[in-house]
Amino acid sequence: xxxxxxxxxxxxxxxxxxxxxxxxxxxxxxxxxxxxxxxxxxxxxxxxxxxxxxxxxxxxxxxxxxxxxxxxxxxxxxxxxxxxxxxxxxxxxxxxxxxxxxxxxxxxxxxxxxxxxxxxxxxxxxxxxxxxxxxxxxxxxxxxxxxxxxxxxxxxxxxxxxxxxxxxxxxxxxxxxxxxxxxxxxxxxxxxxxxxxxxxxxxxxxxxxxxxxxxxxxxxxxxxxxxxxxxxxxxxxxxxxxxxxxxxxxxxxxxxxxxxxxxxxxxxxxxxxxxxxxxxxxxxxxxxxxxxxxxxxxxxxxxxxxxxxxxxxxxxxxxxxxxxxxxxxxxxxxxxxxxx
Amino acid sequence: xxxxxxxxxxxxxxxxxxxxxxxxxxxxxxxxxxxxxxxxxxxxxxxxxxxxxxxxxxxxxxxxxxxxxxxxxxxxxxxxxxxxxxxxxxxxxxxxxxxxxxxxxxxxxxxxxxxxxxxxxxxxxxxxxxxxxxxxxxxxxxxxxxxxxxxxxxxxxxxxxxxxxxxxxxxxxxxxxxxxxxxxxxxxxxxxxxxxxxxxxxxxxxxxxxxxxxxxxxxxxxxxxxxxxxxxxxxxxxxxxxxxxxxxxxxxxxx
Amino acid sequence: xxxxxxxxxxxxxxxxxxxxxxxxxxxxxxxxxxxxxxxxxxxxxxxxxxxxxxxxxxxxxxxxxxxxxxxxxxxxxxxxxxxxxxxxxxxxxxxxxxxxxxxxxxxxxxxxxxxxxxxxxxxxxxxxxxxxxxxxxxxxxxxxxxxxxxxxxxxxxxxxxxxxxxxxxxxxxxxxxxxxxxxxxxxxxxxxxxxxxxxxxxxxxxxxxxxxxxxxxxxxxxxxxxxxxxxxxxxxxxxxxxxxxxxxxxxxxxxxxxxxxxxxxxxxxxxxxxxxxxxxxxxxxxxxxxxxxxxxxxxxxxxxxxxxxxxxxxxxxxxxxxxxxxxxxxxxxxx
Numbered sequence: 058x059x060x061x062x063x064x065x066x067x068x069x070x071x072x073x074x075x076x077x078x079x080x081x082x083x084x085x086x087x088x089x090x091x092x093x094x095x096x097x098x099x100x101x102x103x104x105x106x107x108x109x110x111x112x113x114x115x116x117x118x119x120x121x122x123x124x125x126x127x128x129x130x131x132x133x134x135x136x137x138x139x140x141x142x143x144x145x146x147x148x149x150x151x152x153x154x155x156x157x158x159x160x161x162x163x164x165x166x167x168x169x170x171x172x173x174x175x176x177x178x179x180x181x182x183x184x185x186x187x188x189x190x191x192x193x194x195x196x197x198x199x200x201x202x203x204x205x206x207x208x209x210x211x212x213x214x215x216x217x218x219x220x221x222x223x224x225x226x227x228x229x230x231x232x233x234x235x236x237x238x239x240x241x242x243x244x245x246x247x248x249x250x251x252x253x254x255x256x257x258x259x260x261x262x263x264x265x266x267x268x269x270x271x272x273x274x275x276x277x278x279x280x281x282x283x284x285x286x287x288x289x290x291x292x293x294x295x296x297x298x299x300x301x302x303x304x305x306x307x308x309x310x311x312x313x314x315x316x317x318x319x320x321x322x323x324x325x326x327x328x329x330x331x332x333x334x335x336x337x338x339x340x341x342x343x344x345x346x347x348x349x350x351x352x353x354x355x356x357x358x359x360x361x362x363x364x365x366x367x368x369x370x371x372x373x374x375x376x377x378x379x380x381x382x383x384x385x386x387x388x389x390x391x392x393x394x395x396x397x
Numbered sequence: 398x399x400x401x402x403x404x405x406x407x408x409x410x411x412x413x414x415x416x417x418x419x420x421x422x423x424x425x426x427x428x429x430x431x432x433x434x435x436x437x438x439x440x441x442x443x444x445x446x447x448x449x450x451x452x453x454x455x456x457x458x459x460x461x462x463x464x465x466x467x468x469x470x471x472x473x474x475x476x477x478x479x480x481x482x483x484x485x486x487x488x489x490x491x492x493x494x495x496x497x498x499x500x501x502x503x504x505x506x507x508x509x510x511x512x513x514x515x516x517x518x519x520x521x522x523x524x525x526x527x528x529x530x531x532x533x534x535x536x537x538x539x540x541x542x543x544x545x546x547x548x549x550x551x552x553x554x555x556x557x558x559x560x561x562x563x564x565x566x567x568x569x570x571x572x573x574x575x576x577x578x579x580x581x582x583x584x585x586x587x588x589x590x591x592x593x594x595x596x597x598x599x600x601x602x603x604x605x606x607x608x609x610x611x612x613x614x615x616x617x618x619x620x621x622x623x624x625x626x627x628x629x630x631x632x633x634x635x636x637x638x639x640x641x642x643x644x645x646x647x648x649x650x651x652x
Numbered sequence: 653x654x655x656x657x658x659x660x661x662x663x664x665x666x667x668x669x670x671x672x673x674x675x676x677x678x679x680x681x682x683x684x685x686x687x688x689x690x691x692x693x694x695x696x697x698x699x700x701x702x703x704x705x706x707x708x709x710x711x712x713x714x715x716x717x718x719x720x721x722x723x724x725x726x727x728x729x730x731x732x733x734x735x736x737x738x739x740x741x742x743x744x745x746x747x748x749x750x751x752x753x754x755x756x757x758x759x760x761x762x763x764x765x766x767x768x769x770x771x772x773x774x775x776x777x778x779x780x781x782x783x784x785x786x787x788x789x790x791x792x793x794x795x796x797x798x799x800x801x802x803x804x805x806x807x808x809x810x811x812x813x814x815x816x817x818x819x820x821x822x823x824x825x826x827x828x829x830x831x832x833x834x835x836x837x838x839x840x841x842x843x844x845x846x847x848x849x850x851x852x853x854x855x856x857x858x859x860x861x862x863x864x865x866x867x868x869x870x871x872x873x874x875x876x877x878x879x880x881x882x883x884x885x886x887x888x889x890x891x892x893x894x895x896x897x898x899x900x901x902x903x904x905x906x907x908x909x910x911x912x913x914x915x916x917x918x919x920x921x922x923x924x925x926x927x928x929x930x931x932x933x934x935x936x937x938x939x940x941x942x943x944x945x946x947x948x949x950x951x952x953x954x955x956x957x958x959x960x961x962x963x964x965x966x967x968x969x970x971x972x973x974x975x976x977x978x979x980x981x982x983x984x985x986x987x
Contacts, residue, residue, distance in 0.1 A: 248832070253832065276959050283843055283960060285679055285713075285843045339828055447879050447883065468885040485930040498873060503866075503867070503870070504866040506933060
């Protein structure tokens with residue numbers, strides 16, 4: 058009897074030591090991570106963000122080295138992690154050997170989970186013998202992604218904390234949106250000319266769609282498109298959001314843009330971009346800040362929130378460093394971010 | 398009209414001829430005889446100012462060639478090159494009008510006077526009926542005549558023709574030689590290169606034998622064209638036969 | 653002769669009609685009577701009672717865009733015509749010496765550095781001039797070669813080099829933000845044309861056009877072998893340098909405001925030559941009329957077919973490729 062008990066115990070322990078039970082990632086592929094995941098390679102910025110938030114010590118490096126103006130938002134020992142490049146299907150710059158060199162136990166990417174990327178992930182997995190997990194990068198699935206990632210990494214507790222917080226935030230947002238009486242027409246203008254935008258279903262305007270905003274370019278196909286100025290004038294948006302400071306600056310002096318309602322009403326806003334952009338890119342969990350920001354701009358009555366408090370809390374949870382008052386001033390005080 | 402003195406000529410970095418001296422008076426026709434690769438074309442290009450002389454001097458009407466601008470040279474010397482593959486379908490008239498360029502201002506376009514002159518030149522060569530035909534659609538002989546017409550449109554004092562009868566049928570060859578005689582009689586100096594010694598007898602008053610870049614002999618055809626000089630030039634034996642009326646002809650003595 | 657005159661009349665007529673049509677159509681609905689009354693009030697200086705948006709659309713958006721299409725189309729066609737004559741080759745486009753690639757590099761660099769629209773245009777313009785300057789400087793130093801061949805080979809080599817630098821910049825660019833902007837610039841577009849773009853590009857194009865028009869007779873002599881042209885009194889080296897400078901100025905100005913639009917400079921000179929022959933004095937005006945009309949037609953389609961903009965380079969290629977093959981088959985041995 059005791060032998061049987063010992064054998065069972067040993068088998069149980071043995072299984073626990075060698076491998077966790079296989080999980081299925083968001084692309085439907087089976088992932089078998091090692092029992093203890095020490096190091097995680099994040100293949101793109103949205104993945105870096107989540108891995109860093111859950112367990113910063115496990116992150117092997119950033120896909121792109123931090124710029125000086127981004128470094129100050131992170132604890133120093135993490136800001137200077139090595140640059141490892143991207144391995145995410147959108148123009149890879151990572152050297153696969155470098156990934157191996159970093160003693161990675163798990164490769165993670167957050168974003169699209171379609172067949173092309175799934176096959177790329179499988180290919181890298183075979184090459185390196187390191188499990189490569191893909192997760193959904195949409196805003197609404199961030200809590201689920203956090204939980205699944207936490208399970209895979211072996212850091213369920215912190216992941217759960219973040220996921221639950223994120224869920225509450227999303228719920229709060231949605232609730233306020235439902236109370237909003239007016240939904241203004243919004244145009245999102247990218248690039249220096251402001252004539253690039255995202256059509257309905259485009260990942261670039263996902264934040265707008267979560268906010269239930271009326272995208273001026275909704276009739277355009279999903280994805281990034283260029284429109285003519287006449288088209289913008291025809292839509293005549295009431296609010297313009299942009300991520301390009303050059304465009305924001307030029308809109309006030311350009312004789313053509315002056316005719317657009319949003320410019321007349323002084324409702325053209327520039328999204329903050331440090332340390333990760335708030336709106337549109339990188340398309341990760343960082344867009345939560347963009348949701349609060351855009352919500353405040355679009356539905357000021359129901360979004361009577363303290364943006365500074367929101368930013369502070371997000372940075373504390375996801376970047377592990379609270380911004381100073383001066384940093385907040387710089388972020389929110391940049392011309393164009395908030396109404397005067 | 399043309400004075401060449403101890404001329405050395407060749408390409409940048411490579412001299413292929415030297416010690417060439419001769420002079421050409423108005424209305425004189427000189428024939429340059431010589432084997433392939435002997436330097437005829439290079440000599441002509443140097444005389445036209447297209448290549449820098451390597452030594453000696455070239456003078457046109459007493460003026461050093463080097464001191465003249467491209468347009469000034471073009472107003473005095475007309476060039477009829479050997480053969481011409483046409484790329485573009487200019488009409489024969491437009492083609493000949495190109496010869497008027499040296500007489501036009503930099504920003505000018507040929508006017509009525511230029512067109513009339515070009516038409517006259519075409520008529521005098523017997524190809525006036527081809528005026529509106531594209532250059533690419535006329536025969537080789539007609540094109541050669543068009544080239545002559547273009548050179549004549551320059552109203553030059555000296556005409557330089559590089560093997561003008563090459564690839565022409567016999568009839569056209571005769572016509573070209575007749576034209577050369579007529580032009581010389583009209584006061585234009587002619588310098589032409591040929592392979593055929595008979596052409597020298599028929600159409601020139603002076604002959605220059607050019608081999609390996611050296612002027613072997615210069616003089617009247619009957620003086621210069623002899624069996625031994627041609628043997629030296631071409632390495633073949635010929636007979637020079639007198640004909641009725643003081644004319645001569647040259648016949649190869651085949652083995 | 654008369655058939656030639658007919659070509660001009662038809663081309664000019666088509667251009668006028670197309671321009672009127674282009675003014676009348678667009679995403680923003682403006683009626684013909686509104687346009688007419690607006691233009692009339694502008695000419696006479698009187699006040700109009702039209703809604704302000706109509707004035708914005710016609711005078712600030714559509715008007716400059718239509719005129720820019722005309723200027724860019726004419727400039728590219730003129731440059732192509734000059735180069736096809738100068739290089740004696742029907743496969744030559746204005747980019748043979750690298751002006752478009754150089755301009756592209758300038759613009760891509762400016763986008764990479766997150767500069768504003770005016771800087772992007774200046775970088776593009778400067779890049780185009782610098783690329784050709786470099787090609788010409790190197791090409792003219794290659795002694796012992798046919799000068800045209802030296803230019804063409806240098807142009808190809810430098811163009812390839814610049815192209816690889818562009819590829820490198822695309823690789824290093826931020827994939828979410830800069831790369832899409834770079835891609836769109838390289839596809840070409842007249843969507844962002846502002847009145848000041850036209851005010852800058854038109855005089856430059858005109859400055860490049862002037863030497864070509866003035867020297868139109870001498871341009872014909874460039875079709876002859878170099879020796880013959882020089883013997884006819886033309887300083888071919890200087891003439892070529894001048895024409896290259898003029899064509900580069902025009903093309904760089906056009907590309908700076910419109911991005912890369914292909915086929916106009918290659919196809920239009922051909923079509924024009926088939927209609928009126930190779931005499932540059934007759935060819936150039938027709939090529940410009942046709943080029944302006946072609947690009948205006950294409951751009952009008954690009955901005956009216958669907959909600960979003962179609963890159964003009966796509967349409968010019970779709971129309972241009974079969975048209976070019978058809979024209980080439982039509983032409984007899986010569987061109």
